[in-house]
Amino acid sequence: MLTAKELRQKYIDFFVSQGHKQIQSASLVPAEDPTVLFTTAGMHPLVPYLMGEKHPEGVRLVNYQKCVRTGDIDEVGDASHLTFFEMLGNWSMGDYFKKEAITWSFQFLTEVLEIPLEKLAFTCFEGDDDCPRDDEAANVWKSLGVPEERIFFLPKKDNWWGPAGTTGPCGPDTEMFFIFDPKKFDEVAQGTKDGFNAADDQNLMVEVWNDVFMQYNKQEDGSFVALEQKNVDTGMGLERILCVLNGFDNVYETELFKPTLDKIKELATVHDDITSLRIVSDHARTMTFMAGDHVRPSNMGQGYVMRRIMRRAIRHGMKIGIQGHFLGDLSEIIIDQYSDIYPELSQKKEEILKAVRTEEEQFTKTLAQGMREFEKVTEKLREAFSDTIDGQTAFHLYDTYGFPIEMTSDLATENSLKVDLEGFQKAFEQHQELSRTASAGQFAGGLSDHSDESKRLHTATHLLHTALKKVLGDHVEQRGSNINAERLRFDFTHEEKMTPEQKEEVEKMVNDAILAEIDIHFKEMSFDDAKAAGAIGLFEDKYGDKVKVYFMGDYSTEVCGGPHVSNTRELGGFKIKKEQSSSAGVRRIKATVAANQE
Numbered sequence: 001m002l003t004a005k006e007l008r009q010k011y012i013d014f015f016v017s018q019g020h021k022q023i024q025s026a027s028l029v030p031a032e033d034p035t036v037l038f039t040t041a042g043m044h045p046l047v048p049y050l051m052g053e054k055h056p057e058g059v060r061l062v063n064y065q066k067c068v069r070t071g072d073i074d075e076v077g078d079a080s081h082l083t084f085f086e087m088l089g090n091w092s093m094g095d096y097f098k099k100e101a102i103t104w105s106f107q108f109l110t111e112v113l114e115i116p117l118e119k120l121a122f123t124c125f126e127g128d129d130d131c132p133r134d135d136e137a138a139n140v141w142k143s144l145g146v147p148e149e150r151i152f153f154l155p156k157k158d159n160w161w162g163p164a165g166t167t168g169p170c171g172p173d174t175e176m177f178f179i180f181d182p183k184k185f186d187e188v189a190q191g192t193k194d195g196f197n198a199a200d201d202q203n204l205m206v207e208v209w210n211d212v213f214m215q216y217n218k219q220e221d222g223s224f225v226a227l228e229q230k231n232v233d234t235g236m237g238l239e240r241i242l243c244v245l246n247g248f249d250n251v252y253e254t255e256l257f258k259p260t261l262d263k264i265k266e267l268a269t270v271h272d273d274i275t276s277l278r279i280v281s282d283h284a285r286t287m288t289f290m291a292g293d294h295v296r297p298s299n300m301g302q303g304y305v306m307r308r309i310m311r312r313a314i315r316h317g318m319k320i321g322i323q324g325h326f327l328g329d330l331s332e333i334i335i336d337q338y339s340d341i342y343p344e345l346s347q348k349k350e351e352i353l354k355a356v357r358t359e360e361e362q363f364t365k366t367l368a369q370g371m372r373e374f375e376k377v378t379e380k381l382r383e384a385f386s387d388t389i390d391g392q393t394a395f396h397l398y399d400t401y402g403f404p405i406e407m408t409s410d411l412a413t414e415n416s417l418k419v420d421l422e423g424f425q426k427a428f429e430q431h432q433e434l435s436r437t438a439s440a441g442q443f444a445g446g447l448s449d450h451s452d453e454s455k456r457l458h459t460a461t462h463l464l465h466t467a468l469k470k471v472l473g474d475h476v477e478q479r480g481s482n483i484n485a486e487r488l489r490f491d492f493t494h495e496e497k498m499t500p501e502q503k504e505e506v507e508k509m510v511n512d513a514i515l516a517e518i519d520i521h522f523k524e525m526s527f528d529d530a531k532a533a534g535a536i537g538l539f540e541d542k543y544g545d546k547v548k549v550y551f552m553g554d555y556s557t558e559v560c561g562g563p564h565v566s567n568t569r570e571l572g573g574f575k576i577k578k579e580q581s582s583s584a585g586v587r588r589i590k591a592t593v594a595a596n597q598e
Contacts, residue, residue: 002245004238004256005341008064011088011236014108015062018100020090023063025342028293029302029480031537031560037302037482038068042089043233048561049093050169050214050231055561056524056546059095064088064238066289066342070305073312076282077275079250080206083309084286086238094229101211101232102140105176109209113245118182121189121205122146123196125160125172126153130224131216134159134172141174149191161212161233169214169227176209178244206244209236252278259333260284267329269321276316283313284330289338291331291352292345294479294493297359298583301491302480310359315404325364328357358584363402370401374408378415387416391423398424399431456571456593457488459520459552459564460510463574464490464591465536466556467509471502478537479586487577487592494587498579509555510574517569518553522562525549535559 012022026045028038036044042065049055065087075081092101109115122141127133138151153159162170179185185204189195199205214231216224239251248254252261260281265271290306297307310327317326331353339346377393389412397403405424412419461481468476472494479491498506524546525533535549537559547559552568565571572594582588 002242004242004254007238007242007245008086008088008341010112011064011108012062014112015060015090015104018060018104020060020062021057023057023061025063025065028066028068028289029295031478031481037305038070039065040067040069041065041235042067042087043091043235045561046091046093046233048563050091050233051563052229053548053562054524055093056548059093060091061093062090068286068290068305070309073309077278080240080243082239082251082282082286084282084289085240088236088238088241090232090234092232094231097215097230097232098137098211098213099140101213101234102137102174103144105209105211105234106141106144106146109176113241115178115245117145119179120146121150121152121177121179121185121196123152123154123159123175123177125174126155126193128156130222131172134174134213137172137174137213149186149189152189152191152193152196154193154196162214163218167218167220169216169231170218170224171213171215171227173210173212175207175211177205178208178241179205180244206240208241208244210234252281257281257285259337260330263330263333264317264320264322264326267322267326268317270319273320276320279316280313280320280322280330283309283316284327285334287313287327287356288331288334288345288352289342291355292335292342292348294586296355296583296586298586300582300588301482303583307359310356311363311402314360314363315402315407319404319406325357325360327360328353331356355584366401367403370397370403373397373401374403374411378417381417388418388420391420391425391427394419394421394424395427395431398428451485452565453485454483455563455565457483458562459568460571460574460591460593461488461490462550462552462556462558462560462564463510463513463568463571464488464506464589465492465558467506468492468494468589469536470509471505472498479582487590490589490591491582491586492589493585495585497581498587503576503579507574507576513552513555514568514571514574516553516555517567518555519567520550520552520564522548522550530559533557 016022026039030036030039030044039045042063043050046055046061055061066084067087068084070083072081073083076083109120110117124138125134133153138153141151142148159173159175160170161173162168181204185199188199188202188204212233214233215227217227218224239254239256242254242256243251246254251257261277264277264280268277287306287310290302295302295306297303297310313327335345335349335352345352374397377389381387381389389408394405394408397408398405405419405421409419465478475493477493479493481491482489527547530547530549533549535557548561549557550560550562550564551557574591574593576589576591578590580588
């Protein structure tokens with residue numbers, strides 16, 4: 001039985017032997033990529049280097065990265081979907097390309113992990129009017145001994161990455177699949193695209209690895225031109241590959257979930273609701289890692305996602321009969337389980353447990369309020385001589401008070417009432433569509449916007465960070481940032497609302513730096529030297545033995561990957577638009593630079 005720890009180390013050792021440098025997992029809250037709420041892939045912390053910045057550790061990198069994705073949250077509980085997962089990845093920043101990347105992927109799968117070739121299938125880009133078929137990738141697979149009938153050509157929606165925005169780097173990818181039943185797979189697939197899709201529909205295989213080849217730059221007119229720096233970005237889901245290697249039917253059977261599932265089953269009275277058992281286990285792990293990276297439940301940004309996940313876990317815990325508070329106990333198990341791999345969990349154990357238990361206690365009160373609301377609903381129905389709770393009301397109980405529809409239905413039955421389930425589903429789907437539309441930009445990929453305006457705003461966050469420390473105190477630390485075309489958003493640790501005088505002083509410090517017209521430059525140095533130089537930054541999230549430190553005269557010295565303007569005068573001016581609470585102990589500033597101050 002291969003353990004997760006052994007799998008991580010095998011991956012790192014293999015690529016280090018091929019000249020890669022191991023870098024550490026970055027925080028779940030992106031420090032270098034303001035366009036996403038969470039780190040959703042190993043490439044996000046590396047965006048500046050994929051765009052041409054020089055990485056301190058060189059052009060070949062490898063790591064395992066903690067990630068969060070909530071786009072498929074409704075699928076959690078099936079065999080493979082998770083909100084938190086670990087991604088094994090290796091990268092080439094303008095160094096090797098398809099031949100080496102594919103060869104090493106093949107060697108790792110067949111030689112290191114000893115997966116028989118008969119249990120593997122591969123896909124490549126089929127080509128279209130924009131870009132040609134990726135025969136280069138397919139020919140490398142063939143040269144390694146892969147039978148032609150196990151290579152399938154699929155369209156852009158299956159085998160193409162990016163651009164994350166409307167323009168930018170993009171390119172074909174090649175994906176690797178583990179086959180559960182080779183004989184049946186070949187009978188269904190028969191070497192055709194439609195057959196491959198049919199095999200996928202019948203769950204005869206699962207994707208385990210993806211090699212992305214960033215070789216084109218999409219232009220505003222929709223055309224594609226070759227990139228000067230061609231990159232390789234790969235990703236293999238740890239939980240998924242661990243599952244198939246050990247012969248399990250689903251990821252929840254692996255060692256990664258056993259401790260929490262055992263505890264959940266011990267607390268639960270209902271054991272045949274497999275989906276709810278899995279949801280509680282998955283969400284408990286996600287909230288623990290979020291809390292370990294300073295996220296706290298709130299009504300905005302990362303905090304909103306954490307709150308949603310925690311309350312969903314509590315609701316499903318109730319559904320399987322768990323009484324009282326339990327999430328803190330699960331967090332403690334997860335902290336102990338992962339601390340040797342992610343030591344920040346043990347270092348912040350008390351903070352994590354406090355955040356989890358406080359939110360759980362608050363939601364218990366919300367549920368009590370919901371019960372009082374339900375009583376009002378039943379009273380109104382009796383007065384109206386009605387016996388049906390309409391869909392909008394049922395959704396209101398779900399959305400505002402966290403009542404799952406099953407709970408509302410059970411309560412209705414106890415009160416000789418019915419629920420308009422069809423109406424609830426319609427309201428729920430409308431809410432989902434609005435949520436998807438609202439979050440589409442916020443969850444866009446990391447390469448979507450590195451325009452001149454973004455560079456100005458990103459540079460301004462450095463000056464703001466330093467000014468906040470000088471005005472409010474050294475306790476100020478960055479807790480996240482987000483940049484769009486109009487403004488920057490900067491979250492930082494501070495308990496109290498800033499006074500008008502403090503905001504004015506911070507604003508003046510930043511504008512003084514802009515008026516000073518300071519040249520901006522960086523140096524590569526060791527982790528210890530960066531600290532000795534007085535650099536600020538999220539030091540727990542260092543990427544390797546060396547870091548890049550950006551200097552802005554005497555105004556700012558900060559660890560960062562970029563991108564930045566070359567002189568502070570390019571910012572034009574700085575103005576704080578709003579200062580508010582983000583979550584417990586965290587404040588938020590929204591600000592603009594000169595071009596967006598009208």
